[in-house]
Amino acid sequence: MIRAFTLYGVLALANNSYAEIEVTGSAGFEQRYFLQDALYENQERTYSSAFLMPEVYTQWNDGADTLVFKPFYRIDEHDDERTHGDIRELQWAHYADSWETRVGIGKVFWGQTESLHLVDIINQTDSVESLDGEVKLGQPMVNFNYFSDYGMFSIYALPYFRERTFQGDSGRLRPPVAIGDALYESDDEQQNLDIAIRWQSSIADWEVGLSAFSGTTREPELFTTPNQDGELVIFPFYAQIDQFGIDVLKVSGAWLLKLESIYRSGQSEDFAAVVTGFEYTTQGIWGSRYGLGVLAEYQYDERDDNFFAIGQNDLMTGLRVIVNDIAGTEVLFGFVQDLDESSTYSGFVEASSRLTANWSWKLNGYFFSADDTEDPFYFLRRDDHVQFSLEYYF
Secondary structure, eight states, rough: OHHHHHHHHHHHHHHHTOOEEEEEEEEEEEEEOOOOOOOTTTTOSSSEEEEEEEEEEEETTTTTTTEEEEEEEEEEOOOOOTEEEEEEEEEEEEEOOOOEEEEEOOOOOOOOSOOSSSSOSOOOBBBBTOOTTTBBBEEEEEEEEEEETTTEEEEEOSHHHHHOOOOOOOOOSSSSSOOOEESSSSTTTTGEEEEEEEEEEEEETTTEEEEEEEEEOOOOOEEEEETTTEEEEEEEEEEEEEEEEEEEEETTTEEEEEEEEEEEESSSSEEEEEEEEEEEEEEEEESSSSSEEEOOOOOOEEEEEOTTTTEEEEEEEEEEEOOTTOOOOOEEEEEESSSEEEEEEEEEEEEEEESSSEEEEEEEEEEOOOOTTTTGGGGGTOOOOEHHHHEEEE
């Protein structure tokens, strides 16, 4: 499927060779340092990696047609599974007055909240890239959007499923046993046709989105069973689900009020989940140039026994420091407390800034605590780490 789209993109560029082609992108180096000794064999304290993500863009027909190609590749010092490549985007788009269509491999983001994105279900998570689930794999799709006075209506046909990535045997941030081959409820497995629809609109100070999805879940259930050699292996099982979601953002002066909620059926248990909260930002604190944002979000999930139900009854609080300098420096501090288990919590810090017009840096830190063996964070309890990356934009 990916090779077919690649061939399509090459032919499109060849047939429109008169169109101007713009090449941009980024490349970078990343260093992870883990604060504790590893829990499992073959794991290290430090991991170095480098990545490249160019972007090729062209347009024709007076801008009514565009083609974007964004491949990605990372090489990791120790983890063979984190050494991987992907086509993040390879998509032709056509724009008209009241509608647009996109065909190829693309990325779609739905959601409003900071700590969790419950409604964001189109693209699969690239778990080896980012612990917070923000980085996604490219998704083959056919998308049609219609714009009206009543909002934007979107429909997506998703003909090929992407399996979630997991760390390898030598990687940190991994479960205690190996990940086996994926299992599917659908007889079509990765070729199952998934369908999604969405309506979104601005109503006064409110941004509202309603969505529905039917197809292969992006969150597999993990079953631990012995393999043929008698060794315990985790098998990801991808069920067929139906999910309905709502996301809301209200802008009121310095306040942002946010909500995401879903109801999902089709897995081992039907459930509802919600995350809601606010962000309040003040500029010029204490007469300085600095801005300060205060965040709080409550997370609730009805599931009791699911690896990916990390926000069952949790509270996230955070501070965002905005330096308001020419380099765009920002720092976000966050803390998530399990309201049922006082010993279960996590913290994070995310900082970034530009060095020059072409160079930037990021510094992230993630910290975990859990005593309950059933808690998803339990296997991460020795994986506190800081991560520094230096990125060049061309």
